[in-house]
Amino acid sequence: MNDRASGENAQPPVDPVMAEATHWFVTLRDGADEDAWSQFEAWCAADRRHAATYARLQRLWGASGGLDSLAGSIAPSRAIDRRTLLRGGAGAAAAVIAVLGGGRLMLGPHPFAEYRTGPGERRVVTLADGSRAELSTATALALDFSPSRRRVRLLQGEAWFDVAADRARPFEVEAAGGVTRALGTAFAVAAKGNGARVSVTRHRVRVTLDDASRELGEGRMLEYGTAGIGESTGADPARLAWRDGRLVFSGQPLGEVAAELDRWTGGWTVIPDERLARRPVTLMIGVEDADHGLEELADALPMRISRMTPFLSLARPI
Numbered sequence: 001m002n003d004r005a006s007g008e009n010a011q012p013p014v015d016p017v018m019a020e021a022t023h024w025f026v027t028l029r030d031g032a033d034e035d036a037w038s039q040f041e042a043w044c045a046a047d048r049r050h051a052a053t054y055a056r057l058q059r060l061w062g063a064s065g066g067l068d069s070l071a072g073s074i075a076p077s078r079a080i081d082r083r084t085l086l087r088g089g090a091g092a093a094a095a096v097i098a099v100l101g102g103g104r105l106m107l108g109p110h111p112f113a114e115y116r117t118g119p120g121e122r123r124v125v126t127l128a129d130g131s132r133a134e135l136s137t138a139t140a141l142a143l144d145f146s147p148s149r150r151r152v153r154l155l156q157g158e159a160w161f162d163v164a165a166d167r168a169r170p171f172e173v174e175a176a177g178g179v180t181r182a183l184g185t186a187f188a189v190a191a192k193g194n195g196a197r198v199s200v201t202r203h204r205v206r207v208t209l210d211d212a213s214r215e216l217g218e219g220r221m222l223e224y225g226t227a228g229i230g231e232s233t234g235a236d237p238a239r240l241a242w243r244d245g246r247l248v249f250s251g252q253p254l255g256e257v258a259a260e261l262d263r264w265t266g267g268w269t270v271i272p273d274e275r276l277a278r279r280p281v282t283l284m285i286g287v288e289d290a291d292h293g294l295e296e297l298a299d300a301l302p303m304r305i306s307r308m309t310p311f312l313s314l315a316r317p318i
Contacts, residue, residue: 020272021053113140113155119266120290122242127152130164131171136190136242137287138263145169157263158190160201160243178209178224188240195225199235245287251280254297258315264290267311276303276317 024040044050115135117123123135129150133141139157150166152159154175163171163182171182173189175196180189185203189196198207199221206215209224214232216222221235238248247264249257255277258269264287271277281301285293294305294313306314 017047017049017053020050112142114143116140117157120264120287122245122287127164129166129169129171132162134160134243136160136263138266154189154191154196156191158188158242160186160188160240162186176225178207178229181206181208183215190239192223193225195223197221197223197239199239201235201240242287247283247285247287247290247293249281249283251282253277254279254281254301254315257281257283257297258294261290261293267291267313269294269313269315271315273315273317276301276315 020043024043115123115125115133117135117137117139119138121135121137123139125133125135127133127143127150128145131150133152135141136158139159140155141159142153142155144151144153146169148169150169150171152161152171152173154173159173161171161173161182163185165184173180173182173187175189175191176194178196180187180198183204183206185205186201187205188199188201190199198205198216200216200218202218204215204217206213207222207224207229209229212229214222214229216232219235220232221239222232223230238250241248247260249260255271258271258277262269279301281297283293283297285296294315297303298305298315302318304316304318306316308314
């Protein structure tokens with residue numbers, strides 16, 4: 001709830017054109033003077049992608065308005081109806097969720113998952129072999145069990161596994177191109193962009209990615225991705241606080257915290273200012289109150305939260 005730490009970490013990158021488009025939506029919606037309008041028109045004229053982004057957002061969201069004229073012109077004229085533009089802009093801003101979120105609102109849960117949770121949900125399931133899986137929010141699992149092996153595919157999200165013993169059939173979790181094999185154990189795997197994070201709460205696991213592998217012991221965690229398998233570190237119990245119905249962040253970048261809150265709410269938070277996105281924050285909140293997390297942080301930080309739609313928020317420094 002308070003900003004306690006210092007230091008900088010990077011958040012996952014946001015498409016700068018989308019971020020700029022959202023910025024302009026807010027600026028114009030709040031009431032812009034002639035200078036702001038001139039700057040906006042110059043932005044549209046500077047790159048065909050800028051005008052095309054507005055048109056694409058309109059098509060995605062199905063908004064009505066005068067944005068189509070922007071896509072066909074490098075330099076829109078001041079004759080464009082600004083109120084019409086803003087009406088289209090409201091739909092465009094909401095559509096940022098679909099674009100930045102990989103179309104998650106349109107695509108819905110993964111169609112090949114045997115088990116899944118939606119935003120804000122948690123679920124405990126017993127698998128066919130007697131193993132137990134606890135699914136975090138917005139998580140999807142697909143199973144591939146046979147007489148010779150037990151494999152779970154983590155399609156998205158995060159899950160904790162308490163593995164039933166069966167020496168004849170190894171238990172493995174596949175995520176982001178890597179495989180984590182249980183060595184008589186309880187562990188968690190979280191999908192993270194192009195990689196994954198593995199945390200061991202009991203015994204050991206073996207993590208394999210391409211031709212590399214590494215054993216990970218109790219109380220340890222590591223991440224893997226396009227750069228290979230990272231070094232192990234002490235596991236942070238706060239990462240699994242969701243199992244007890246809490247979300248705990250300590251000294252993590254605001255951008256990372258906002259992205260995790262978004263997983264629980266089903267919304268999307270855009271933070272165009274990189275310094276603000278990197279700012280370390282501390283927050284502890286119940287999972288059922290995740291939609292109030294940004295407001296709690298705004299009380300302790302020099303930032304303002306603008307709720308553009310029920311699903312889209314913009315965080316700006318003040």
